[in-house]
Amino acid sequence: MLTGSTSRTRTRFTSRTVFVLAVLGVACGKRSTHGAADEHVLASLTDAGATAYGLGRPVMPEEVRALGSVIFPDGTGLPAGSGTALQGEVVFATRCAGCHGPSGVGATGPRLVRARSVALGYRIGRPAPGEPPATFADFYPYATTLFEYTRRAMPWNEPGSLGDDDVYALVAYMLWLNGLVARDAALDARSLPAVAMPARTRFREEDPPQL
Amino acid sequence: MRPKRGRWYLRPVRTPSRRDLLAALAATAAPAATGRAPGEPAANLSRRSSSVRLERSVDAIGQDAYTPLQELSGAITPSDLHFSRNHFGTPRLDAEGYELVVHGLVDRPTAFSLEDLKRMPSRCATYFLECAGNGAGAFHHPRPTMSPQYIDGATSNSEWVGVPAAFVLRQVGVASDASWMLAESHDAGRYARSIPLAKAYDDALFAYAQNGEPLRAEQGFPLRLVLPGWEGSASIKWLRRVELLSRPAMTRDETARYSDVALDGAIHPFTFVMGVKSIITTPSYPEVLLPGWREIRGLAWSGHGRIARVDVTTDGGATWRAAELDPPVLPKAHTRFRLAWSWSGEGATLMSRALDERGNAQPTLEEFRADRPAGNDYHNNYIRAWRVAADGRVAFASGC
Numbered sequence: 001m002l003t004g005s006t007s008r009t010r011t012r013f014t015s016r017t018v019f020v021l022a023v024l025g026v027a028c029g030k031r032s033t034h035g036a037a038d039e040h041v042l043a044s045l046t047d048a049g050a051t052a053y054g055l056g057r058p059v060m061p062e063e064v065r066a067l068g069s070v071i072f073p074d075g076t077g078l079p080a081g082s083g084t085a086l087q088g089e090v091v092f093a094t095r096c097a098g099c100h101g102p103s104g105v106g107a108t109g110p111r112l113v114r115a116r117s118v119a120l121g122y123r124i125g126r127p128a129p130g131e132p133p134a135t136f137a138d139f140y141p142y143a144t145t146l147f148e149y150t151r152r153a154m155p156w157n158e159p160g161s162l163g164d165d166d167v168y169a170l171v172a173y174m175l176w177l178n179g180l181v182a183r184d185a186a187l188d189a190r191s192l193p194a195v196a197m198p199a200r201t202r203f204r205e206e207d208p209p210q211l
Numbered sequence: 212m213r214p215k216r217g218r219w220y221l222r223p224v225r226t227p228s229r230r231d232l233l234a235a236l237a238a239t240a241a242p243a244a245t246g247r248a249p250g251e252p253a254a255n256l257s258r259r260s261s262s263v264r265l266e267r268s269v270d271a272i273g274q275d276a277y278t279p280l281q282e283l284s285g286a287i288t289p290s291d292l293h294f295s296r297n298h299f300g301t302p303r304l305d306a307e308g309y310e311l312v313v314h315g316l317v318d319r320p321t322a323f324s325l326e327d328l329k330r331m332p333s334r335c336a337t338y339f340l341e342c343a344g345n346g347a348g349a350f351h352h353p354r355p356t357m358s359p360q361y362i363d364g365a366t367s368n369s370e371w372v373g374v375p376a377a378f379v380l381r382q383v384g385v386a387s388d389a390s391w392m393l394a395e396s397h398d399a400g401r402y403a404r405s406i407p408l409a410k411a412y413d414d415a416l417f418a419y420a421q422n423g424e425p426l427r428a429e430q431g432f433p434l435r436l437v438l439p440g441w442e443g444s445a446s447i448k449w450l451r452r453v454e455l456l457s458r459p460a461m462t463r464d465e466t467a468r469y470s471d472v473a474l475d476g477a478i479h480p481f482t483f484v485m486g487v488k489s490i491i492t493t494p495s496y497p498e499v500l501l502p503g504w505r506e507i508r509g510l511a512w513s514g515h516g517r518i519a520r521v522d523v524t525t526d527g528g529a530t531w532r533a534a535e536l537d538p539p540v541l542p543k544a545h546t547r548f549r550l551a552w553s554w555s556g557e558g559a560t561l562m563s564r565a566l567d568e569r570g571n572a573q574p575t576l577e578e579f580r581a582d583r584p585a586g587n588d589y590h591n592n593y594i595r596a597w598r599v600a601a602d603g604r605v606a607f608a609s610g611c
Binding site for chain 1: 298299312314315319320321322323324327330331332375377378381382383384393399400401402403407409410413451452454456458459460461462463466467470476477478479480481482483484
């Protein structure tokens with residue numbers, strides 16, 4: 001058919017055979033290429049299509065636990081353990097003061113204790129004109145944020161190396177330095193989320209995110 | 212070819228290759244007659260000319276590195292000049308053994324290898340990244356001796372290739388009560404941010420390639436999040452895990468940092484979009500101009516979409532003319548603008564003002580100041596001005 005029959009006239013081959021070929025060609029094209037493209041697009045748009053790819057391996061619950069998870073403002077995710085500001089003062093002197101200065105007055109690392117006057121060092125807050133630079137105490141909405149950050153990111157040169165009791169103790173010490181907890185108050189997974197931070201009422205996290 | 216027996220002088224020791232011939236010619240060629248000699252043979256990596264000096268400028272503590280905007284041509288930033296900011300240094304990760312774990316409120320917690328991710332449907336698009344704090348130095352302490360690199364060097368523009376986050380999420384099956392996605396980094400401090408799921412399903416990418424090659428280590432090798440149009444800090448590099456949540460995690464870097472303080476003292480944590488902005492990159496500090504014709508050039512961008520227009524003034528704002536925009540004008544990408552200008556030799560003040568397709572206009576410094584407290588660090592997108600003195604010296608003029 002493709003080569004045609006010499007008994008046919010040139011015109012008949014051109015018109016009828018080509019027409020038939022064209023129809024078949026379009027139909028074949030639709031099944032083979034257009035169909036595959038449809039599936040590819042579908043896969044990106046539906047759960048069933050995406051799942052059908054069958055990629056990745058299931059992770060076991062113990063793997064997920066080892067990865068770590070979120071510590072929420074309401075205390076969900078806080079580990080076992082406890083510490084007081086008295087205990088934290090000792091840990092701070094050895095693990096933190098090198099960067100944050102004695103009693104958290106600030107050095108290469110940010111100041112951690114509220115200033116009595118215009119302070120030196122790295123400014124992390126957004127003070128109103130005339131006010132001294134803010135510290136975490138003025139700007140963090142939740143005490144749990146201080147815990148989750150200290151636990152995973154501090155000390156800077158050896159992040160994640162503090163034990164959980166030490167982290168509770170350090171957080172208690174930093175909060176005590178800023179007048180937010182008593183010196184002998186034991187902070188743990190139950191009491192830490194209950195600490196009221198001054199910046200809490202300033203935060204507008206319930207506002208719809210600007211997309 | 213075998214020589215006939217006895218003709219030992221025809222027997223080759225080794226057939227020379229074409230490379231040998233070229234090297235031999237280069238080594239023995241004498242420049243005496245024409246002064247010309249063949250150049251270097253091809254190398255496996257091409258290099259910049261020794262007369263070209265292009266570098267990122269690095270801050271004192273080795274945390275930030277800025278793109279030399281005024282030295283570049285076109286809209287694409289060479290990958291080794293892309294800006295970067297991180298808080299715990301650049302980790303060096305291996306592709307082998309790397310996995311992205313997606314877990315939390317999902318039907319099927321899954322670990323994806325890099326090969327898995329590269330087999331999935333991919334998306335290739337050009338987007339800018341900009342640090343939320345770009346321009347903070349120029350806002351707080353403006354000086355005439357600031358170059359575009361110094362003022363706004365924390366923005367770059369690249370072609371990114373990756374798998375849409377939406378596709379990965381569909382594979383694991385997201386629970387109906389999930390509305391946020393925590394993205395966490397492999398950096399030493401485990402930097403993490405909460406991303407609204409709507410953005411993940413919109414145009415978020417898990418990107419593995421930049422400008423045609425795998426991500427550079429500084430830009431997040433082997434995998435990073437790219438959130439088109441959003442502050443760079445949310446486009447997590449060195450992705451470690453993604454956890455689906457029903458509420459934001461309120462990490463340190465979305466509360467104490469990258470949150471915006473309003474005039475009434477309220478703190479808004481989820482202000483993601485980078486506003487419409489432009490800067491003239493030439494003439495700029497530290498150029499010295501000669502009178503006559505030249506082209507004013509610069510870059511404009513908007514996290515909301517495409518640039519619609521860039522107006523340029525050379526008389527301090529008395530008159531404005533629309534600049535040419537070099538195509539393609541892409542959404543959430545740097546757009547090059549230019550305007551021919553003949554400098555008379557008298558003092559002149561140059562500014563550019565961008566407008567995006569959503570109708571957002573780049574604010575003046577006065578409008579910006581009226582809208583933000585003095586301590587603002589982020590989203591510094593007001594109009595940048597350059598002053599050309601009679602001696603041709605160009606100086607930064609916004610707030611100086």
